[in-house]
Amino acid sequence: MKVAIQGERGAFSHQAALQLVRGADVLACATSVQVFDALDSRRAAAAVIPVENTLAGPVGEHLDLLLERDVFIHAEMRLRIAHNLIAAPGVKLKDIRQVLSHPVALDQCRNFFRKHHFRKNRGVAAVPFYDTAGSVKHIMAQGLRDTAGIASSQAAKEYDGKVLMSGLEDNKQNFTRFFLIDKKKKVAARANKTSLVFSLKNVSGALFKALSVFALRDLDLSKIESRPVRGKPWEYRFYVDVLCGEEPAMKLALKHLEEIAGFVKVLGVYPGAK
Amino acid sequence: MKVAIQGERGAFSHQAALQLVRGADVLACATSVQVFDALDSRRAAAAVIPVENTLAGPVGEHLDLLLERDVFIHAEMRLRIAHNLIAAPGVKLKDIRQVLSHPVALDQCRNFFRKHHFRKNRGVAAVPFYDTAGSVKHIMAQGLRDTAGIASSQAAKEYDGKVLMSGLEDNKQNFTRFFLIDKKKKVAARANKTSLVFSLKNVSGALFKALSVFALRDLDLSKIESRPVRGKPWEYRFYVDVLCGEEPAMKLALKHLEEIAGFVKVLGVYPGAK
Numbered sequence: 001m002k003v004a005i006q007g008e009r010g011a012f013s014h015q016a017a018l019q020l021v022r023g024a025d026v027l028a029c030a031t032s033v034q035v036f037d038a039l040d041s042r043r044a045a046a047a048v049i050p051v052e053n054t055l056a057g058p059v060g061e062h063l064d065l066l067l068e069r070d071v072f073i074h075a076e077m078r079l080r081i082a083h084n085l086i087a088a089p090g091v092k093l094k095d096i097r098q099v100l101s102h103p104v105a106l107d108q109c110r111n112f113f114r115k116h117h118f119r120k121n122r123g124v125a126a127v128p129f130y131d132t133a134g135s136v137k138h139i140m141a142q143g144l145r146d147t148a149g150i151a152s153s154q155a156a157k158e159y160d161g162k163v164l165m166s167g168l169e170d171n172k173q174n175f176t177r178f179f180l181i182d183k184k185k186k187v188a189a190r191a192n193k194t195s196l197v198f199s200l201k202n203v204s205g206a207l208f209k210a211l212s213v214f215a216l217r218d219l220d221l222s223k224i225e226s227r228p229v230r231g232k233p234w235e236y237r238f239y240v241d242v243l244c245g246e247e248p249a250m251k252l253a254l255k256h257l258e259e260i261a262g263f264v265k266v267l268g269v270y271p272g273a274k
Numbered sequence: 275m276k277v278a279i280q281g282e283r284g285a286f287s288h289q290a291a292l293q294l295v296r297g298a299d300v301l302a303c304a305t306s307v308q309v310f311d312a313l314d315s316r317r318a319a320a321a322v323i324p325v326e327n328t329l330a331g332p333v334g335e336h337l338d339l340l341l342e343r344d345v346f347i348h349a350e351m352r353l354r355i356a357h358n359l360i361a362a363p364g365v366k367l368k369d370i371r372q373v374l375s376h377p378v379a380l381d382q383c384r385n386f387f388r389k390h391h392f393r394k395n396r397g398v399a400a401v402p403f404y405d406t407a408g409s410v411k412h413i414m415a416q417g418l419r420d421t422a423g424i425a426s427s428q429a430a431k432e433y434d435g436k437v438l439m440s441g442l443e444d445n446k447q448n449f450t451r452f453f454l455i456d457k458k459k460k461v462a463a464r465a466n467k468t469s470l471v472f473s474l475k476n477v478s479g480a481l482f483k484a485l486s487v488f489a490l491r492d493l494d495l496s497k498i499e500s501r502p503v504r505g506k507p508w509e510y511r512f513y514v515d516v517l518c519g520e521e522p523a524m525k526l527a528l529k530h531l532e533e534i535a536g537f538v539k540v541l542g543v544y545p546g547a548k
Contacts, residue, residue, distance in 0.1 A: 054507040057334045078507075173505045207498060208482070208489035215482035222508070224481060225500055231447045233328040233352075234496070 002027050004035045004044035010133035010155030016079050016178040017048040018154075024048075032061050036069045039183055046074075046182040053081070054175045056104060058225050063239055066181070066267050067197050067227075073268025074188070075180040083109055083168040086136045086161040087148040093164050098125040100135035101150035109150060109168040136161045179268070191245040193222070193272035196254075198261040199229065199237045206260070207238065213256040214242060217249045222272075237263075245269055276301055278309045278318035284407035284429030290353050290452040291322040292428075298322075306335050310343045313457055320456040321345075327355070328449045330378060332499050337513055340455070340541050341471050341501075347542025348462070349454040357383055357442040360410045360435040361422040367438050372399040374409035375424035383424060383442040410435045453542070465519040467496070467546035470528075472535035473503065473511045480534070481512065487530040488516060491523045496546075511537075519543055 003024040005013035017024040027044045029035045038044040051066075052058045066073075083105055087096065099106075099113075106113075106126045113126050129135040135149030140159040148164060149155070156163050200206035214221060223241040228234075244250040246269055258264050277298040279287035291298040301318045303309045312318040325340075326332045340347075357379055361370065373380075373387075380387075380400045387400050403409040409423030414433040422438060423429070430437050474480035488495060497515040502508075518524040520543055532538050 052502070054502050055504055057332075057502055060331045171504065173507050175507050204492060204494055205489040207495060208485045211482045211485065215479040218478060220478055221481060223500070223510070224498075226498055228326070228328050228331055230329055230445065233447050233449050236497070 001025060001046060002044045004029055004038040004047040006030075006032045006035050006049065008131050008133040008137055008155075010136060010152060010158035011131065012079060012081060012152050012154075012176060013048050013050060013178065014133070014158070015152050015154045016050070016077055016176075019079070020048055020075055020077055020178065020180045021046065032065060036065050036071065039071060039181070040069070046180055047071075048178050048180055050176045050178050052177045052225075054173060055108065055171060060227060063197075063225065063227050064230075066179075067237065067265060071181045071183060072185050073179045073181050073195055073270050074184075074186065075270050076193070076273045077178050077180075078175045078273050079178060081108075081169065081174040081176055082153070082166060083150050084153055084156060084163045085112075085148050085165040085168055086139075086151055086156045087164050088140060088143065088145060089160070089162045091145050091148070091162070091164070095146055096124055096148045096164075097146040098127050099148050099150060100127045100129040100138065102130070102132045102135075103128045105132050105150050108170060108174065111170045112168045133158065177273070181268070187246060187269045188271055190271050191269045192243065194242045194244055194250060194269045195239070195267040196242070197237055197239045197265050197267060198257060199235070199263040201260070201262045209260050210238070210257060213253045213260065214240075217253050219244050219249060219253055239267075243272065275299060275320060276318045278303055278312040278321040280304075280306045280309050280323065282405050282407040282411055282429075284410065284426060284432035285405065286353060286355060286426050286428075286450060287322050287324060287452065288407070288432075289426050289428045290324070290351055290450070293353070294322055294349055294351055294452065294454045295320065306339060310339050310345065313345060313455070314343070320348075320454060322452050322454055324450045324452050326451045326499075328447055329382065329445060334501060337471075337499065337501050338504075340453075341511065341539060345455045345457060346459045347453045347455050347469055347544050348460065349544050350467070350547045351452050351454075352449045352547050353452060355382075355443065355448040355450055356427070356440060357424050358427055358430060358437045359386075359422050359439040359442055360413075360425055360430045361438050362414060362417065362419060363434070363436045365419050365422070365436070365438075369420055370398055370422045370438075371420040372401050373422050373424060374401045374403040374412065376404070376406045376409075377402045379406050379424050382444060382448065385444045386442045407432065451547070455542070461520060461543045462545055464545050465543045466517065468516045468518055468524060468543045469513070469541040470516070471511055471513045471539050471541060472531060473509070473537040475534070475536045483534050484512070484531060487527045487534065488514075491527050493518050493523060493527055513541075517546065
């Protein structure tokens with residue numbers, strides 16, 4: 001099955017896609033908009049997108065696209081983000097003068113840059129690059145022998161690089177949550193989680209009233225996120241995840257929410273990640 | 275008064291600082307952590323930081339630092355983000371082959387790149403740079419005559435560049451909200467807004483109960499934002515802005531919130547922006 005991801009082959013989204021879809025054939029897209037376009041044009045049957053990271057927070061652009069585009073969430077997964085130092089085969093740790101990666105990844109490996117002075121009395125330079133896996137692709141394509149990249153172990157496999165060190169990340173509690181999405185509005189039998197987005201009417205206590213539709217029915221939220229409404233400064237939409245599938249209480253809660261909210265869209269009903 | 279900002283002189287934060295503090299003497303810091311360090315070391319008496327943008331959403335790093343560091347919000351302001359094309363004096367529009375700026379700014383000027391072909395039948399290249407104002411600084415320092423930057427009008431003043439075009443932004447509803455912060459816990463007489471952050475105990479309907487302390491007292495929220503708790507995956511803290519100063523109802527609401535929340539910190543009580 002063709003699965004679109006944002007980023008190069010070997011990106012963390014590629015790892016997530018392989019775990020979510022057995023034997024996934026990954027379609028690498030430069031931008032997030034292109035990922036959603038690939039679903040519309042049927043170039044991909046599904047897509048895997050990151051929606052939040054436990055250190056960096058939400059991926060706002062993907063929340064916005066889930067709202068705007070006609071797609072549905074079918075599954076979620078949580079991937080532990082493990083950073084690896086990857087170089088060309090034969091290159092030794094002591095040869096490395098600079099390390100390329102995405103700025104967010106470099107920032108998550110600060111202790112590594114503080115502690116490791118590969119060359120006597122000299123630090124190794126952290127150089128911002130457009131993509132984690134892309135840094136490994138670049139190093140291998142250019143045949144660089146004094147440069148390493150920081151990326152997923154999948155990136156080493158993809159471009160025949162060698163992992164020189166692993167576990168470079170400062171904080172091991174680094175997870176990214178991914179959604180598997182496609183164009184079909186199908187709900188799995190064991191679905192027990194609902195993601196939805198709503199906007200509020202401009203009345204006093206509006207958010208409190210909106211949340212009451214879940215609280216009054218003992219439906220738990222695992223997450224709430226606000227996003228600005230483009231073109232309407234200081235107005236927000238709310239993304240919530242409810243720990244409930246298509247049970248009657250959830251259907252009643254959604255009906256009730258429609259009375260209170262200006263707008264409601266169900267983004268998906270799916271089995272929650274363990 | 276010495277006011278710390280993140281970014282180069284001429285950044286949008288510099289414009290905001292001049293509006294928030296008359297005659298502000300800006301201290302440009304490379305990172306946000308350095309801005310907060312400058313307050314601790316008394317190198318700056320105050321700081322001006324962006325906290326949200328009406329298109330891009332919250333500035334998570336600044337929300338995290340407001341929680342971690344011992345600072346207090348004294349004022350807020352909303353700055354209209356207007357992008358300008360800036361080049362060295364004497365350089366003409368038709369000379370421009372490439373345009374440097376921060377990737378977020380380039381992304382906010384897509385129509386400009388689509389519509390403007392300065393050289394016959396050739397587009398102009400958008401080149402990502404580390405900072406908006408920094409792009410103008412670089413162009414002037416290097417004496418580049420085929421390159422322009424996209425930045426605030428303040429950046430043109432700062433580096434003696436010339437504004438070739440203004441209003442480059444696609445969406446005019448582009449505002450950034452800034453806070454003026456310092457180390458003193460002082461509340462202005464006309465303060466009518468409170469920003470606070472709280473965490474929840476892991477009980478059913480916890481957020482609903484927390485919001486009830488405001489709703490039951492008819493205290494309106496203008497904003498709620500969730501942020502991940504570092505080191506505790508899938509747990510969140512909530513940042514709320516309440517449209518109330520130090521009135522008795524607010525004091526009672528805070529006492530009530532302490533019963534329900536695991537943790538509460540008031541980030542500031544200040545006059546809300548008009």
